[in-house]
Amino acid sequence: MKYTFHNVDACNMCGGEGRIWGRRLSTSQGLRPRKRIGISTTVMRCRTCALIYSNPLPIPESISDHYSLPPEDYWHEDYFQISDDLFRDQLARLKELVPGAKTFLDIGAGIGKTMRAVDLDAYGIEASEPFYERAISRMGISPDRLKLSSFEDADYPQMFDIISFGVVLEHLYDPSAAIEKALTWLNPGGIIHIEVPSSAYLISRLMNLYFWLARTDMVVNISPMHVPFHLYEFTERSFELNGERLGYEVARVDRYPGTPPIGTRIASMLSPLMTMTKTGMGLIVYLRQAS
Numbered sequence: 588m589k590y591t592f593h594n595v596d597a598c599n600m601c602g603g604e605g606r607i608w609g610r611r612l613s614t615s616q617g618l619r620p621r622k623r624i625g626i627s628t629t630v631m632r633c634r635t636c637a638l639i640y641s642n643p644l645p646i647p648e649s650i651s652d653h654y655s656l657p658p659e660d661y662w663h664e665d666y667f668q669i670s671d672d673l674f675r676d677q678l679a680r681l682k683e684l685v686p687g688a689k690t691f692l693d694i695g696a697g698i699g700k701t702m703r704a705v706d707l708d709a710y711g712i713e714a715s716e717p718f719y720e721r722a723i724s725r726m727g728i729s730p731d732r733l734k735l736s737s738f739e740d741a742d743y744p745q746m747f748d749i750i751s752f753g754v755v756l757e758h759l760y761d762p763s764a765a766i767e768k769a770l771t772w773l774n775p776g777g778i779i780h781i782e783v784p785s786s787a788y789l790i791s792r793l794m795n796l797y798f799w800l801a802r803t804d805m806v807v808n809i810s811p812m813h814v815p816f817h818l819y820e821f822t823e824r825s826f827e828l829n830g831e832r833l834g835y836e837v838a839r840v841d842r843y844p845g846t847p848p849i850g851t852r853i854a855s856m857l858s859p860l861m862t863m864t865k866t867g868m869g870l871i872v873y874l875r876q877a878s
């Protein structure tokens with residue numbers, strides 16, 4: 588895999604200064620990172636909004652190096668089922684925030700499950716051809732409604748009441764530019780829904796503490812050069828300050844603890860603590876144009 592490394596001068600979201608948070612290997616670090624071979628990038632944390640990011644930012648020569656075709660056995664029958672609760676709670680919140688919403692855009696639509704799950708006039712963008720093809724052939728999505736395109740290359744007029752970035756923004760090189768572009772597609776009174784990993788995640792903090800006690804400077808935040816290729820972790824403050832720059836405001840914030848990879852019993856013990864201290868894995872924000 589070939590990378591170009593871009594120097595990052597300031598926080599992508601608020602423009603603030605970053606400080607060194609640690610280092611991240613180009614592979615899973617395990618519990619004994621000193622025994623792992625790989626290259627590492629520096630992980631930074633914004634002093635102002637606590638956005639976590641990579642500096643330098645590694646950009647692969649070809650995006651398909653990161654998001655290549657999954658093996659054919661990835662496509663289990665189950666994968667094509669749409670569960671009753673898919674996007675249900677989030678859609679209910681969106682309808683409270685945008686009464687009478689009609690048009691919906693899903694960025695990173697995959698095989699179109701969310702497009703199918705919402706009772707709205709749904710459109711989508713999907714960058715991966717195998718997903719796009721199955722959305723059309725298996726899920727009954729109309730090719731008029733789904734674009735095969737990267738987000739960067741896609742364009743729409745101002746026509747959507749709701750735009751959703753579900754677990755997408757953390758993969759984009761320039762999340763602030765992505766929000767700015769999406770705002771131009773949003774109808775007055777509309778909402779942008781964004782689900783991202785939180786930089787305050789308790790389990791990451793505990794793992795970082797473990798690495799610190801083991802006298803390494805490794806951290807577990809983000810994964811710029813290995814699966815799942817997360818380039819950023821966000822906070823509510825990142826969006827508040829980004830909104831001041833781009834002209835939007837945070838209408839609502841939800842958090843969820845997620846399912847940490849540490850065994851069900853410990854996870855169920857830590858879940859209430861993460862909820863109480865706002866240190867769960869996931870952050871969901873609802874943004875609207877500033878009034």
Ligand SMILES: [Zn+2]
Nearest residue numbers: 598601633636
């Ligand atoms: Zn910042």
